[in-house]
Amino acid sequence: MSAADVVYCMLTALFAAAAVRVLRHAIVSRRLAWRGRVDLSLHAAMALAMAVMPWNGVRILPAVPLTAFFAAAALWFPLTAVSRRQESRLTATARRLPYAVGMAAMAWMAHSMAVPSHETLAEGFPAAHQAAHLGHSAGGSKAGDVVTGVLALYLLVCALRSLTRDMPTLCRVPDTVALSTSFRDLYGHFWDGSMTLGTVIMLLVHH
Template sequence: MPTALFAAAAVRALRHALVSRSLGWRSRVDHLLHTAMALAMAVMPWNCARGLPELPQTAFFAAAALRFPLTTAGRHQRSRLTATARRLPYPAGMAATAGMTLSMMGPSHEPLAEGLPSEHRAVHLSHSAGESKAGALVTGVLALYLLGYGLWSLVRGMPTLRNVPDPAAISTSAREPYGYFWDGSMALGTVIMLLIRP
């Protein structure tokens, strides 16, 4: 199910990036980044994802997570904070993807502790435990945020769907809940992937 969801989301984001004429170059880049994220999440549950290089993926999605708040830097203070808050779900999703690709490298480092002397092994294992606690905390915060945002996005358009007084407004009203549905579905799918990751 997550693979089907993320594959459909990738097709939608790619279509918006390539077909929509009203988008500026920043929005096109945003959609292309969402396409890359959705494709990475679609293949992540499968064994073929293990053959992909993890470090470049992690660096790519970490840079993508930083790009969203940085692209609002040229605005006034108040509008910049508002724009950054509106775009916060996107860097959260990118950061979650970066964390998941980074976590796939974890098992490859375990044999390292076996070949170390006992005192170094204890330091290595305590360092790994500290990293795993910090990683679990970050994962928990991201999962809770994305869960709240996903549920909010899915219910956000429901009153609009129930009460559309003007038939001429149906096309514009239906467009927003459609976008909310995809935003919410992507967020909830990311939460599921965070919870089932190795």
């Protein structure tokens, strides 16, 4: 087994476990409103799609519908932001922004799968047009590098924040109830950060 296969196996295990966790939470939790259930369904769909993508997902998954689905999912999170007490609409939207960017990254990866390689496109072109075509492809490649870099950097910051945000408070938990709450929050933040970090790796692997 190659090093790439080991990474693919780890990513598949991570996203499959994340999908099971999200689906279990959606089924067990009875207090979730319809918006929360849609959120969880989108997260589960993203995790399942990413679990398949490392194993030649370009042939298994329909790339164009997948791109449209996750582009719509990326819009869903900011458009359905609900303000909490003493919270502005802008703050509520910013709170859901990492999820929107994660869905946008998934749409970007699906879009990249749908675009044929430069070599495949160039095969059918006359020699007179190949130089212009390759120049256009190089420009598109640079733009793609920028998009991938921005998405990866933002998601990396979000992942590190989720994985480390509770560390300073772990030694200052006052009682059993607070301890239980702290571990529940830590558990949720761990999964959020892990899935976001896995998304970053997938972005770089598929670029």
